[in-house]
Amino acid sequence: MNLNARIPAGPLEKKWDRHRFEMKLVNPANKRKYNVIVVGTGLGGGAAAATLGELGYNVQCFCFQDSPRRAHSIAAQGGINAAKNYQNDGDSIYRLFYDTVKGGDFRAREANVYRLAQISVNIIDQCVAQGVPFAREYGGLLANRSFGGAQVSRTFYARGQTGQQLLLGAYQALERQIGAGTVRMFPRTEMLDLVVVDGRARGIVVRDLVTGDVRSHVADAVVLGTGGYGNVFYLSTNAKGSNATAIWRAYKRGAAFANPCFTQIHPTCIPVSGEYQSKLTLMSESLRNDGRVWVPKSVGDKRAPNSIPEGERDYYLERKYPSFGNLAPRDIASRGAKEVCDEGRGVGESGLGVYLDFADSIRRVGESVIRERYGNLFEMYQRITDENPYEVPMRIYPAVHYTMGGLWVDYNLMSTVPGLHVIGEANFSDHGANRLGASALMQGLADGYFVLPNTIGDYLASSKPEKIDVSHAAFRDAEAEVVDRARRFVDLRGKRTVDSFHRELGKIMWDKCGMARNAAGLKMALEQIPRLREEFWRDVNVPGSDRQLNQALEKAGRVADFLELAELMCIDALHREESCGGHFREESQTPDGEALRNDERFTYVAAWEYAGATNAPLLQREPLVFENVKLSQRSYK
Amino acid sequence: MHLRLRVWRQASATATGKLVEYDAPNISPDMSFLEMLDVVNERLMEKGDDPIAFDHDCREGICGSCSLMINGAAHGPMKATATCQLHMRSFRDGETIDVEPWRAKAFPVIRDLVVDRSALDRIIQAGGFISAATGGAQDANAILVPKTAADAAMDAAACIGCGACVAACPNASASLFTASKISHLGHLPQGQPERRRRVLSMVNQMELEEFGGCTLYGECQEACPKEISIDTISRMNGDFIRAGLTDWR
Ligand SMILES: Cc1cc2nc3c(=O)[nH]c(=O)nc-3n(C[C@H](O)[C@H](O)[C@H](O)COP(=O)(O)OP(=O)(O)OC[C@H]3O[C@@H](n4cnc5c(N)ncnc54)[C@H](O)[C@@H]3O)c2cc1C
Ligand code: FES
Numbered sequence: 001m002n003l004n005a006r007i008p009a010g011p012l013e014k015k016w017d018r019h020r021f022e023m024k025l026v027n028p029a030n031k032r033k034y035n036v037i038v039v040g041t042g043l044g045g046g047a048a049a050a051t052l053g054e055l056g057y058n059v060q061c062f063c064f065q066d067s068p069r070r071a072h073s074i075a076a077q078g079g080i081n082a083a084k085n086y087q088n089d090g091d092s093i094y095r096l097f098y099d100t101v102k103g104g105d106f107r108a109r110e111a112n113v114y115r116l117a118q119i120s121v122n123i124i125d126q127c128v129a130q131g132v133p134f135a136r137e138y139g140g141l142l143a144n145r146s147f148g149g150a151q152v153s154r155t156f157y158a159r160g161q162t163g164q165q166l167l168l169g170a171y172q173a174l175e176r177q178i179g180a181g182t183v184r185m186f187p188r189t190e191m192l193d194l195v196v197v198d199g200r201a202r203g204i205v206v207r208d209l210v211t212g213d214v215r216s217h218v219a220d221a222v223v224l225g226t227g228g229y230g231n232v233f234y235l236s237t238n239a240k241g242s243n244a245t246a247i248w249r250a251y252k253r254g255a256a257f258a259n260p261c262f263t264q265i266h267p268t269c270i271p272v273s274g275e276y277q278s279k280l281t282l283m284s285e286s287l288r289n290d291g292r293v294w295v296p297k298s299v300g301d302k303r304a305p306n307s308i309p310e311g312e313r314d315y316y317l318e319r320k321y322p323s324f325g326n327l328a329p330r331d332i333a334s335r336g337a338k339e340v341c342d343e344g345r346g347v348g349e350s351g352l353g354v355y356l357d358f359a360d361s362i363r364r365v366g367e368s369v370i371r372e373r374y375g376n377l378f379e380m381y382q383r384i385t386d387e388n389p390y391e392v393p394m395r396i397y398p399a400v401h402y403t404m405g406g407l408w409v410d411y412n413l414m415s416t417v418p419g420l421h422v423i424g425e426a427n428f429s430d431h432g433a434n435r436l437g438a439s440a441l442m443q444g445l446a447d448g449y450f451v452l453p454n455t456i457g458d459y460l461a462s463s464k465p466e467k468i469d470v471s472h473a474a475f476r477d478a479e480a481e482v483v484d485r486a487r488r489f490v491d492l493r494g495k496r497t498v499d500s501f502h503r504e505l506g507k508i509m510w511d512k513c514g515m516a517r518n519a520a521g522l523k524m525a526l527e528q529i530p531r532l533r534e535e536f537w538r539d540v541n542v543p544g545s546d547r548q549l550n551q552a553l554e555k556a557g558r559v560a561d562f563l564e565l566a567e568l569m570c571i572d573a574l575h576r577e578e579s580c581g582g583h584f585r586e587e588s589q590t591p592d593g594e595a596l597r598n599d600e601r602f603t604y605v606a607a608w609e610y611a612g613a614t615n616a617p618l619l620q621r622e623p624l625v626f627e628n629v630k631l632s633q634r635s636y637k
Numbered sequence: 638m639h640l641r642l643r644v645w646r647q648a649s650a651t652a653t654g655k656l657v658e659y660d661a662p663n664i665s666p667d668m669s670f671l672e673m674l675d676v677v678n679e680r681l682m683e684k685g686d687d688p689i690a691f692d693h694d695c696r697e698g699i700c701g702s703c704s705l706m707i708n709g710a711a712h713g714p715m716k717a718t719a720t721c722q723l724h725m726r727s728f729r730d731g732e733t734i735d736v737e738p739w740r741a742k743a744f745p746v747i748r749d750l751v752v753d754r755s756a757l758d759r760i761i762q763a764g765g766f767i768s769a770a771t772g773g774a775q776d777a778n779a780i781l782v783p784k785t786a787a788d789a790a791m792d793a794a795a796c797i798g799c800g801a802c803v804a805a806c807p808n809a810s811a812s813l814f815t816a817s818k819i820s821h822l823g824h825l826p827q828g829q830p831e832r833r834r835r836v837l838s839m840v841n842q843m844e845l846e847e848f849g850g851c852t853l854y855g856e857c858q859e860a861c862p863k864e865i866s867i868d869t870i871s872r873m874n875g876d877f878i879r880a881g882l883t884d885w886r
Contacts, residue, residue, distance in 0.1 A: 051771040067758050069798055070700040129774035131767045131827050133790040140781030172766035179762040239694040276672050279696050383722050449771045497682045544687050549748045551690055
């Protein structure tokens with residue numbers, strides 16, 4: 001397997017410019033002769049499909065929801081970063097680059113991250129031109145706030161609905177292209193396999209979720225913007241439908257999977273309330289700008305929060321990280337919460353919660369200002385918990401939120417399968433071992449609007465794909481496999497529901513491959529997961545037929561893939577005997593309990609190659625070379 | 638809690654549907670409405686029955702997937718709340734709850750509680766955008782947008798495209814949906830060049846999709862989980878009249 005990252009030569013600041021000049025162009029008149037498949041309509045896929053359509057390519061675009069506007073990106077709340085330095089507070093492209101590399105605990109590729117920081121400024125321009133209603137100052141200029149571990153105010157936002165507004169911008173651009181006939185949209189359609197012909201990605205096999213028909217689509221290049229795989233944990237902040245199927249099937253067709261164990265656990269989510277819980281709700285991190293995190297100083301203090309005097313509260317983030325305080329990065333804030341709860345100082349009925357208290361801010365700036373800033377989040381909290389956060393501190397607990405791992409891609413966002421490109425959360429590229437707040441939206445749009453539409457042209461112009469159609473044996477075989485698998489599910493008639501397996505898998509992953517991991521636990525998980533998978537394929541119950549809309553069948557396919565991916569995550573977590581970012585190996589910590597990297601052994605991307613159902617995956621390493629930043633122990637003290 | 642449900646079951650678009658009764662004991666008041674349906678479905682599947690199909694995804698009230706008529710009200714009894722954010726504590730123990738799909742000619746039923754809302758996408762396709770191809774944008778702060786205009790645009794842009802307005806309207810009109818997009822873009826300086834063309838094409842498409850006309854019942858604004866104001870419709874109507882008086886091509 002070839003892990004050439006194709007990083008352009010030259011100084012960091014010039015690489016992208018120079019690369020754009022050196023890439024081959026597709027003649028404008030020829031663009032419409034090229035077919036490109038884009039799977040996904042989130043910020044990555046939606047932006048890419050719209051832009052490719054504008055450029056004149058012939059695009060086919062897919063999503064499993066009933067409308068492209070419902071991709072999971074819609075749920076992002078807090079904001080999007082850009083190095084505009086509109087606030088004159090010392091921000092710059094270099095600083096955003098540096099913060100992202102450091103925040104990722106030095107496990108990301110410098111060249112990609114620098115490009116991301118450069119493009120960030122274009123994203124805001126583009127979104128404003130489309131009519132995204134970002135927050136404004138009275139003078140009409142754009143407003144900013146600081147967010148998730150940044151000491152400058154570089155986050156642009158649209159109330160608590162930034163993802164929604166950015167996605168609607170991309171969706172509207174996409175609908176415009178659908179209307180213009182450059183993009184054909186296939187909603188309620190799920191990609192179930194990638195088709196590789198002569199070593200190149202040439203199409204996909206899909207299932208029409210309404211009729212159950214299985215069909216193939218051919219193209220000259222395939223783009224996956226299918227989002228993250230946090231739902232492997234069952235409970236996460238992701239939408240219920242978010243899944244790993246597209247990237248997992250691509251992995252099994254030869255695309256390397258990079259750093260699968262790098263998972264982000266978000267510190268501010270509403271705690272679990274019962275067994276029936278179907279998902280976890282994020283409370284935007286922006287709340288940490290004004291909320292103070294605390295737990296009682298003494299173990300087992302069950303008094304109501306407002307009757308615990310100031311002196312008996314432990315504002316542990318402010319205590320441990322005086323310079324960042326409540327704004328400490330996500331991985332650190334999450335582990336902090338776990339630590340105090342493990343000590344028995346957690347709050348709420350389950351003891352798995354910490355307070356996020358707004359009383360001081362309300363005293364300082366007034367309730368109306370707090371309402372203006374976070375009104376919709378407070379409402380959401382009250383709706384779910386039946387408690388009023390203006391009066392009682394919120395209870396929060398960490399939850400699985402984002403996956404930094406994903407399919408390996410080179411500088412051109414192409415996977416190890418030529419012609420298969422991967423964008424947005426589905427790839428592994430820019431966030432290393434921990435993503436900073438407000439950087440996923442930035443990356444999705446950078447990939448979709450600005451990077452991929454350039455680099456895919458280079459691939460198409462230099463590869464001259466042969467004409468083939470769906471009658472090719474590779475398509476027929478893949479279709480047959482997809483049909484067989486669906487039949488197998490509905491014929492099984494086992495006793496346990498899909499969700500019951502998914503819940504059990506989630507519990508194994510949360511306990512053994514969650515906020516803290518150790519060799520013994522991971523080894524145990526590696527025994528439990530195959531057993532559970534075996535039981536799943538023996539005893540899962542999928543009612544109904546495969547020839548109709550069948551939501552249990554859709555779920556079964558996704559959970560079957562999670563059951564395989566989970567194993568790879570544990571293998572990766574076990575092999576990486578260091579702590580970095582969101583990957584905390586208990587065996588590797590500093591004397592005061594912070595993550596301890598092992599740069600000598602692990603300054604690389606772990607890219608796993610599929611070696612067949614009965615063989616262990618093969619580890620390929622892409623060494624990470626830092627020419628511009630100096631590796632240091634991350635410190636937020 | 639112990640509830641009785643009467644749920645619309647319809648095997649396919651062409652099958653005839655009917656309300657089917659289900660007993661739902663042991664429901665926690667802290668469950669969301671969809672979590673309650675999950676539990677009912679798990680129990681159905683354990684008996685080997687087909688689960689009730691319904692659309693959902695984010696379960697945070699933002700994606701617009703969930704779409705249930707609950708006791709005859711779009712998204713149920715609680716104001717400004719999508720079905721997925723509705724909790725069982727809003728119901729009485731022992732209550733019988735009717736659960737039906739959105740009803741509108743333009744939203745044919747696909748299965749059980751799942752309907753086809755693609756007509757809404759086609760209304761956006763007709764003109765619900767600003768034509769700004771990727772790449773050519775000027776610096777974002779070169780366009781000043783007064784805070785009041787940005788806020789008004791955002792109020793309208795909060796629409797989640799769920800279709801509750803259509804389901805609630807006695808005429809099954811999509812006016813609130815269409816008007817919210819027209820208002821969002823029309824409040825912004827960037828939206829001005831295409832303002833007239835936009836309103837004419839979108840309103841035209843809305844009629845082609847066989848949504849009914851608006852007679853200002855106001856049910857839409859009551860049902861809207863994002864509290865989009867019916868004032869947007871007056872704005873749309875004003876724009877429509879002005880656009881019709883001028884040559885917009
Ligand atoms: C609650 C929440 C809040 C967040 N807030 C922020 C924030 O404030 N700032 C920030 O920067 N980031 C935030 N994030 C992260 C960010 O939203 C996501 O990482 C990002 O939106 C992912 O975009 P995407 O385009 O990669 O994928 P998605 O938006 O997940 O889109 C995936 C698309 O792929 C399609 N798809 C998937 N599988 C298939 C298949 N097999 N066949 C067909 N189609 C398929 C789906 O239909 C969908 O269209 C948040 C995430 C969550 C969960
Ligand atoms: S499921 Fe997304 S709005 Fe209800």
